[in-house]
Amino acid sequence: MIQxxxxxxxxxxxxAGRLQQRIDRLTKPIGSLGxxxxxxxxxxxxxxxxxxxxxxxxxxxxxxxxxxxxxxVSAYPSDVTWQMVExxxxxxAAISVLAEQHSLALHVVDAGxxxxxxxxxxxxxxxxGDGTADSSLGPAMTDEQCERSIEAGREIVAALPGNVVLLxxxxxxxxxxxxxxxxxxxxxxxxxCAGRGTxxxxxxxxxxxxxxxxxxxxxxxxxxxxxxLVAFGGFEIxxxxxxxxxxxxxxxxxxxxxxxxxxxxxVAAALTPAVLGYCVFAHRSNEAxxxxxxxxxxxxxxxxxxxxxxxxxxxxxxxxxxxxxWRLLDRMASFDSAGVSQRSDx
Amino acid sequence: MIQxxxxxxxxxxxxAGRLQQRIDRLTKPIGSLGxxxxxxxxxxxxxxxxxxxxxxxxxxxxxxxxxxxxxxVSAYPSDVTWQMVExxxxxxAAISVLAEQHSLALHVVDAGxxxxxxxxxxxxxxxxGDGTADSSLGPAMTDEQCERSIEAGREIVAALPGNVVLLxxxxxxxxxxxxxxxxxxxxxxxxxCAGRGTxxxxxxxxxxxxxxxxxxxxxxxxxxxxxxLVAFGGFEIxxxxxxxxxxxxxxxxxxxxxxxxxxxxxVAAALTPAVLGYCVFAHRSNEAxxxxxxxxxxxxxxxxxxxxxxxxxxxxxxxxxxxxxWRLLDRMASFDSAGVSQRSDx
Numbered sequence: 001m002i003q004x005x006x007x008x009x010x011x012x013x014x015x016a017g018r019l020q021q022r023i024d025r026l027t028k029p030i031g032s033l034g035x036x037x038x039x040x041x042x043x044x045x046x047x048x049x050x051x052x053x054x055x056x057x058x059x060x061x062x063x064x065x066x067x068x069x070x071x072x073v074s075a076y077p078s079d080v081t082w083q084m085v086e087x088x089x090x091x092x093a094a095i096s097v098l099a100e101q102h103s104l105a106l107h108v109v110d111a112g113x114x115x116x117x118x119x120x121x122x123x124x125x126x127x128x129g130d131g132t133a134d135s136s137l138g139p140a141m142t143d144e145q146c147e148r149s150i151e152a153g154r155e156i157v158a159a160l161p162g163n164v165v166l167l168x169x170x171x172x173x174x175x176x177x178x179x180x181x182x183x184x185x186x187x188x189x190x191x192x193c194a195g196r197g198t199x200x201x202x203x204x205x206x207x208x209x210x211x212x213x214x215x216x217x218x219x220x221x222x223x224x225x226x227x228x229l230v231a232f233g234g235f236e237i238x239x240x241x242x243x244x245x246x247x248x249x250x251x252x253x254x255x256x257x258x259x260x261x262x263x264x265x266x267v268a269a270a271l272t273p274a275v276l277g278y279c280v281f282a283h284r285s286n287e288a289x290x291x292x293x294x295x296x297x298x299x300x301x302x303x304x305x306x307x308x309x310x311x312x313x314x315x316x317x318x319x320x321x322x323x324x325x326w327r328l329l330d331r332m333a334s335f336d337s338a339g340v341s342q343r344s345d346x
Numbered sequence: 347m348i349q350x351x352x353x354x355x356x357x358x359x360x361x362a363g364r365l366q367q368r369i370d371r372l373t374k375p376i377g378s379l380g381x382x383x384x385x386x387x388x389x390x391x392x393x394x395x396x397x398x399x400x401x402x403x404x405x406x407x408x409x410x411x412x413x414x415x416x417x418x419v420s421a422y423p424s425d426v427t428w429q430m431v432e433x434x435x436x437x438x439a440a441i442s443v444l445a446e447q448h449s450l451a452l453h454v455v456d457a458g459x460x461x462x463x464x465x466x467x468x469x470x471x472x473x474x475g476d477g478t479a480d481s482s483l484g485p486a487m488t489d490e491q492c493e494r495s496i497e498a499g500r501e502i503v504a505a506l507p508g509n510v511v512l513l514x515x516x517x518x519x520x521x522x523x524x525x526x527x528x529x530x531x532x533x534x535x536x537x538x539c540a541g542r543g544t545x546x547x548x549x550x551x552x553x554x555x556x557x558x559x560x561x562x563x564x565x566x567x568x569x570x571x572x573x574x575l576v577a578f579g580g581f582e583i584x585x586x587x588x589x590x591x592x593x594x595x596x597x598x599x600x601x602x603x604x605x606x607x608x609x610x611x612x613v614a615a616a617l618t619p620a621v622l623g624y625c626v627f628a629h630r631s632n633e634a635x636x637x638x639x640x641x642x643x644x645x646x647x648x649x650x651x652x653x654x655x656x657x658x659x660x661x662x663x664x665x666x667x668x669x670x671x672w673r674l675l676d677r678m679a680s681f682d683s684a685g686v687s688q689r690s691d692x
Contacts, residue, residue: 027438027439028440029421029654029655031545031652033440034652034653035652036653036663076375076689079687083685083687084373087686092677092683093684094678098670101670198375302651305382305648305667309378309379317666317667320447321651324443328443331438331443331446332438332440332442338438338439341425
């Protein structure tokens with residue numbers, strides 16, 4: 001039986017009141033930093049501190065292959081998964097450039113890529129299998145593989161320094177797995193959950209939908225979050241769910257990238273709803289189901305820039321906003337300390 | 347007669363084609379970086395280069411007082427203008443914290459604050475007057491003051507290094523001036539142009555609208571952009587308009603903060619429409635007229651975070667996204683160079 005960590009609710013009315021008071025005394029009109037103020041409050045609650053401080057942010061990109069890709073659900077061949085992992089490690093991918101820009105420690109996790117990588121300093125090999133099985137023919141993974149994936153995600157996060165984890169992923173076929181999880185765990189029709197992924201045309205999207213309907217029908221009985229993970233995959237999604245649960249248990253801030261990492265959080269929240277208090281949703285992507293997923297989680301993302309790349313790129317782009325939130329709380333002067341007059345009507 | 351610089355259109359179909367081709371060869375699905383890709387293209391066109399590079403970003407905060415504040419159009423007393431300038435320089439304001447976070451060179455310009463500041467390294471004194479005159483009683487400034495303000499903005503930018511200017515401002519009463527400019531230059535009713543500024547309540551907003559209607563009626567003949575600036579002010583808005591025009595003439599990227607800096611760009615664009623090609627609009631603020639202003643300029647802002655602080659804070663928060671755009675174009679690998687397979691359907 002899978003071991004899930006204990007996650008405290010971040011709710012603390014007294015601390016929230018003290019944090020809000022600190023925010024309201026900073027030299028700015030009340031509420032004038034909008035969402036950034038709400039972020040500062042959340043970070044304080046996550047850290048149980050009136051003086052929160054984010055440090056050593058860790059960008060984790062979980063990569064794995066999907067057996068369902070054989071059914072033609074992606075515009076790209078499965079080889080792109082391992083090729084992009086090489087690109088991440090060589091510094092040529094979007095996430096490599098963004099991680100360098102923002103001094104994010106980048107690790108790529110081989111959660112189950114159909115490829116043998118040479119050992120590399122930034123590569124963490126926790127391969128559960130050579131890609132998942134084809135979920136149109138049977139379960140994507142075994143119960144034991146699902147447990148090992150979640151456990152690996154937990155262990156990876158537990159071994160990292162810092163108090164922020166940013167979640168990203170790579171895996172040809174994984175928008176299909178995410179759409180299947182969304183449809184099953186929320187009850188939305190698959191037609192509104194699945195989109196063009198990295199770039200399917202109309203015919204490709206229709207083919208993808210036909211395949212996904214068959215997969216859902218085949219796994220009718222897989223209704224709980226773990227059963228759905230086992231049925232639909234993938235290894236990287238299960239590992240991200242474990243990573244999110246562990247990060248929350250350690251009271252770290254979790255910056256969630258896009259649709260697929262969002263699906264991992266959907267699973268994690270179905271297991272332990274308190275994980276959501278630790279999550280910052282980076283952006284609303286162009287992928288069809290993402291807005292539905294965010295709405296289901298009552299999540300308001302920071303950015304809306306038409307991104308649909310994955311890799312953690314949206315999380316990295318949003319990171320400076322999260323980083324600003326605690327810095328403003330930490331370093332701005334108060335009206336008193338700066339000798340600035342208060343409102344004339346207040 | 348005022349001297350305006352020559353501004354080239356950034357349009358260049360051939361260069362745009364070559365830039366788009368470079369963007370499309372990077373290791374990501376076509377278009378998957380959304381707005382960031384459009385930004386990279388714009389920066390390339392601004393710099394007339396397939397290999398654009400942003401350097402030494404300059405944050406300019408223009409501060410001035412407004413005679414109209416005497417009519418009770420703001421929730422804060424006019425003294426807050428100089429007090430906040432001191433706060434900017436002492437490092438305690440939001441913009442101070444954000445500029446430090448992102449290594450933005452911060453200068454505060456005294457465009458006409460009713461206060462004598464001690465000289466300081468980051469303070470540029472180009473005082474046009476001790477605040478504008480009360481526009482409910484007469485013109486906010488003279489024609490000559492308007493020209494000197496624009497000229498000062500041009501000179502300040504011309505003296506700065508780097509190829510990016512971020513525009514911010516401080517001035518109790520300046521949402522009124524911005525709303526008046528918006529109403530006059532676009533024809534929108536003042537009731538949809540003016541908002542709560544830094545925090546008026548319902549009664550305060552009603553009082554502000556009554557005052558602004560009187561001001562508009564008094565200056566019925568002030569229809570052109572310069573005449574409207576003379577009628578409504580302020581010095582900081584005129585100076586930002588000059589700064590934007592000069593930055594565009596020097597082919598620099600201009601990051602525009604919120605409603606008031608947006609009003610300065612509205613004036614600049616009415617004088618020389620080509621300036622808009624150089625502008626990146628940082629965010630859509632909560633201030634009522636801002637969405638109208640952006641729509642009038644056909645501008646799609648990067649952020650929508652409920653900000654309404656000014657100071658250039660929104661520009662500073664959006665800056666990392668602008669900085670990412672050229673970095674991704676500059677540093678990402680292409681499909682060929684990284685050995686990543688192309689789409690299977692393409």
